Amino acid sequence: MIAAESISTLKTFFRENQIVHNEASSLFGNSGDVVVSPETEEEIAALLKHADSNGLTINIMGGGTKRGFGGLIEKTDILLSLEKYTGIVEHTPGDMTLTVKAGTRFKDLQDYLAQHNQKISLDPYWPENATIGGIIAANESGPKRLGYGSARDAVIGLRTVYPDGKIIRSGGRVVKNVAGYDMNKLFIGAMGTLGVISEITLKLRPIPKCESLVLISFPKGNLAGIKAFAVKVLDSMIEPVSLELLNPALSDKLAGINAYTLAMSFEDVESSVRYQEEFVSNMLPDDAELLISPKEKADLFWHRFYRHIPNGLDGELPIQTEASLKIGTVNLEALSVLNETELLQDQFNVEIESHGGLGHGLSQVTIRGAESDVANAAAQVRQIAEKAGGYAIVKHLPFELRKKVEVWGNKPSYFFLLQGIKTKVDPNKTLNPNRFIGGI
């Protein structure tokens, strides 16, 4: 419990309404005894410095969608909320770069950029709620990663507040930069365990002139046939920005098609998009069905897609226990991951929605059911991933269950390097303690 003196000290550099006592407990943990909401980078630095030199611990939160992602401490002394640290710092349309404060919501950013016909080429879940800082800190990506890459490809500069209050800039404002170590990479996906990312500079892309979604469903569920088709697509000249396979339950939920379905997006000039739709129609296997959706319908599909997994927002408690896992494998192994996780539905009496990128090797499995069933199924998903030569991490699970289901899996052989980095940057384990792999 944070001491009263500490709170009085905090009150000397924060206004009354920036510090809130937090009596409530969250289903997802990763909370704090007091919630502090800095409005400037100086305030973030002052808060960290105070905590770090007084042995206090800090959890960091953006929009709160990832409260169920890692972490074995229900409440630290302080919950640092970035909700009041928002806004665009600099946007130079001609350079196609954007610098933004970490607490800015993703959807707000995309809406602003759309006025300039530009966008950030990431497609994370829960865009209305998730903040750009949280997306970068957790290295979130979606199906369109195939065409546009992930956070490590889009971020060109960061300002990170170290636990001792130092502001460390990495990268810069230009799209090509090899001056010094590529420190951006260290903070992307570090789950806030090295510093508080305060500002992010991203390279932007133009909004494509034409977009379409082609859904190809396989009613017979013949996996070998799906694989053969995917290989043919990947080996052809067409350039889908997503090649995401949905399991029947998810496909049913999003598009009303109860069968394995491939979601292929095309984004380019119109002549190219039409050509590619035509090309896919002509290579369609006999047992597959094709549905081409124009932009409006495609938008609706994606709108549902980005909201189908559980999140850590406080709200109505779900009736069932929910878990969500991210699985990484060699690209085409995503097929076998999806196929094998289907069997868990009967084995553990759970509902499973899953999708996997056949061009990038990342799959996502959502499990819903009774608490112990969900925990057992989640553990089984890891075994499936490891059998396929990959890994599984638990992206969302209630706090109590995270004590039973290992979130990050086994430590890698080079764990000493990860630990060495943590110890150099955050020796007192002030920030997001125990949130990351191996208790980092």
Next chain:
Amino acid sequence: MKAKDRVKSKDKHILNLADIVGGARSILYLKEDLVAYDCDGFTIHKHLPKAVVFPKNTQEVAEIIKYCSENNLPFLARGAGTGLSGGAIPLNGEIIISMVRMKKLISVDLENRRAVVEPGFVNLKLTNSISDKGYYYAPDPSSQYCCTIGGNVAENAGGAHCLKYGVTTNHILGLEVVMPNGDIVEIGKDGIPDAPGYDLLGLITGSEGTLGIVTKITVRVLKNPEGKQTVLAYFDRVEDGSQAVSDIISAGIVPAALEMMDKTAIEGVEAAAFPVGHPKDIEAVLLIEVDGIAAGIQEQIDQILEVCRKRNVREVRAAGSEEERARWWANRKTGFGAMGAISPDYLVQDGVIPRSRLPEVLSRINQISSESGLRIANIFHAGDGNLHPLVLFDARKPGESEKALEAGSQCLKVCADVGGTITGEHGVGIEKREEMRFVFTEEEIAAQTDIREVFNPHNLLNAGKLFPSPGRCAEVKKEMKAQAIS
């Protein structure tokens, strides 16, 4: 043992290292053999290594490193030695671990779009090995016909086509690395993305060989684009050319490459081996390449032509044939060397600027040129803002090398001042250690050397690179100038 396999040295370290790599044919230690290794593509600073060893596999690399580490011998890795910033120069009389014998293409898996190579494998050979199946490896530094992928990883090499496809780091999926204590670690197993933990893959790529020595690399390979077209545009005013660049990007086109050369650079390329007849009185030539689905190319080319016309272009046209396209690119890609046709010596710089600041930066570089009395040609990856000022000088004239170094450094200062950086693809190496202060504070440099300490605690691996050393910096600068003059 045959006579030629015998090592003629009394130095126990030479003898022991020779044992590790299998005898005299895998080690160089005589002064006359070592001279070729006293510098890389950055020739202003030279130092002899203690020895050069040629391991054949990861195990030998690990044993060499373990030996060096236990005996406190400084060491570094070297690929083809084409680096332009001095990253492979044995400043401290290092043992050079040459990777040229580790040059196998280990495996290709086109279905999963990946290939595994040893570090000594030459960049262009990868594309050549898979092009018959319609695939290629995207990063294309100008030296790609001879530079190694291991070196590309160390330097995070770029190239003309990284505007659309990214630089080396965007194409590296996995690495096997020998740590400075001899441990072998595998990062990004099988090329699987987003391995849990900090992104060491991204950190090691571009670390200029100071965090570990890479012994195996999993890279992403891409499908060849179906279509490709290149446009050439001549501008009377650099401002118009520069504005056209911004307009093309703002129009929502993502060109595969967007290159610019200024008047002095044009004079150079036209006097060299691959002239294409660019007019001598224009201020800027643009080379714009679009690739992708063939059906969509013409739409984009038409738009580019229109944009250029709106910006007072003197002449603009798309290549009439593949042969013409190839000639334009040969003229551009040999641009650095072409400066030899109009100047006895030249110094390449590698700044990056927000591309919208180009006219202002060029005018300040012109000012540096007139103040120093040296001509400066500009070759520019305009799409991504990577500017290569080429300072032309004559090393035989007393004081001119020194002036060229100073002018190069001033150009980088200009880039840093407009919000850019000091190197886009050549690396810091020895050359730009001091200029690191143009872009980073002492605290930020310390944050980076803190990370180095985790990997390379005794700093035996490639010491003295990348970062300014507070006490020695003034002295080194003086030494560099002295060498440049001699």
